[in-house]
Amino acid sequence: MDLALLRTFVTVHRAGSFTRAAALLGLSQPAVTSQIRTLERQLGRPLFLRQARGVTPTTIGDELAHKTAPHLDALVEIAETGLTDDSSLRTLHLAGPPEFTAERALPALTELTGEDGRAFALRASYAHAEETLEGLAAGHHDLAIATARPRGPLLTATPLCDEVHVLVAAPYWAERAGVEKLRDTDAPALQHVPVVEVHESLPFVARYWASVFDARPSAPATVVVPDLRAVLTCAAAGAGLAVLPRYLCAEALERGEVVALHDPPVPPLRTYFLVVRTGTLAMPHIARAHEWLLRAAADWN
Numbered sequence: 280m281d282l283a284l285l286r287t288f289v290t291v292h293r294a295g296s297f298t299r300a301a302a303l304l305g306l307s308q309p310a311v312t313s314q315i316r317t318l319e320r321q322l323g324r325p326l327f328l329r330q331a332r333g334v335t336p337t338t339i340g341d342e343l344a345h346k347t348a349p350h351l352d353a354l355v356e357i358a359e360t361g362l363t364d365d366s367s368l369r370t371l372h373l374a375g376p377p378e379f380t381a382e383r384a385l386p387a388l389t390e391l392t393g394e395d396g397r398a399f400a401l402r403a404s405y406a407h408a409e410e411t412l413e414g415l416a417a418g419h420h421d422l423a424i425a426t427a428r429p430r431g432p433l434l435t436a437t438p439l440c441d442e443v444h445v446l447v448a449a450p451y452w453a454e455r456a457g458v459e460k461l462r463d464t465d466a467p468a469l470q471h472v473p474v475v476e477v478h479e480s481l482p483f484v485a486r487y488w489a490s491v492f493d494a495r496p497s498a499p500a501t502v503v504v505p506d507l508r509a510v511l512t513c514a515a516a517g518a519g520l521a522v523l524p525r526y527l528c529a530e531a532l533e534r535g536e537v538v539a540l541h542d543p544p545v546p547p548l549r550t551y552f553l554v555v556r557t558g559t560l561a562m563p564h565i566a567r568a569h570e571w572l573l574r575a576a577a578d579w580n
Contacts, residue, residue: 282354285347287314288326292344293416293433296333303417345432349558352418369564370400374414375424377405378507378527379442379551384424387575388568399564415554421565423554424572435560436552437569440576444487444547447511447528447537448472448520456540469540473501473519475510483522490547511537524549526579 291300291311301308319326326340336344375384385403392401406414408427415423416433428436456468474484474496481496488496502518504510511528514521515536531537553572560566 281318282351284314284318284321286351287311288318288340289344289348289351290417291315291327291334292336292340292348293418295335299333299417341432345557348433348556349561352556352559353561370402371422371564371568372420373401373403373422373424373568374406374411374420375403376407376411376426378524380405380424381508382527383575383579384572387572391568391571399568412554415556418556421555421559421562422568425552425554426549428552429554433557434554435557436554437573439551439553439572440579442549442551443525444483444522444549445525445528445532445539446487446491446520446522446541447514447532447539449515449517450535450538451517452520453538453540469520470497472498474498475502475504475513475519475521476500477503477505477507477510479503484520487522487547491541491543522547 294300327334408425
């Protein structure tokens with residue numbers, strides 16, 4: 280069986296589209312379609328169901344991808360690193376949410392980039408869960424940190440750590456709201472306090488309100504900035520309340536720049552997952568980074 284056909288097949292399977300696969304491979308869409316048809320003729324079975332938007336793998340297609348993708352990834356790794364140049368570093372491509380990757384993952388992984396005979400080069404990119412998992416499946420990343428568990432056999436996820444969320448604001452807003460610490464029934468006391476968030480949909484605040492107060496927040500976002508570190512800065516400056524990961528605002532809480540408005544018996548949590556393409560943990564540099572992050576995460580919870 281032609282390895283080029285299998286490479287095209289795996290790319291289509293991961294991309295979910297002939298068009299996206301063609302862009303990833305640097306081929307025309309008709310060329311990709313022709314290669315898939317050739318492979319289907321050789322196997323005597325359809326590998327994809329054509330739909331209006333993209334393609335869906337058949338059972339045979341899923342089974343073939345599960346069997347072949349890890350081996351193709353290993354061959355690509357060999358081709359990229361070479362067989363004789365021991366002086367060249369392998370490169371680990373990491374993707375994840377900007378704040379967690381910057382504050383947690385990268386400080387841990389940079390310890391593995393030294394000259395100890397097993398070092399690797401590190402390249403990081405920031406993205407949110409859906410984009411991260413799509414990039415991992417398409418082969419753009421080796422290792423991903425995501426807040427959603429992927430579906431299907433091509434990606435393997437391991438729980439990394441839980442993130443505790445805290446409702447905070449500058450001391451001024453706690454005094455103005457007239458509360459030192461909210462009870463679960465005190466959400467209305469904050470209805471006039473402006474909100475600082477990462478998106479207009481208030482993903483962090485809305486999740487907190489639903490989990491703790493069994494309600495929806497009534498105040499709209501006053502400041503929207505797509506980085507939780509900037510959300511913390513704005514909240515500390517008095518822009519309004521915010522819901523933040525405890526690890527991100529712990530020092531600001533200790534310094535009194537922000538105060539916790541609520542201390543629920545069961546705080547809202549968000550789970551992070553460490554995700555790889557199935558089979559790629561056979562590659563030493565990916566396996567080492569994966570293991571290192573899991574060890575580091577034991578001290579994060």
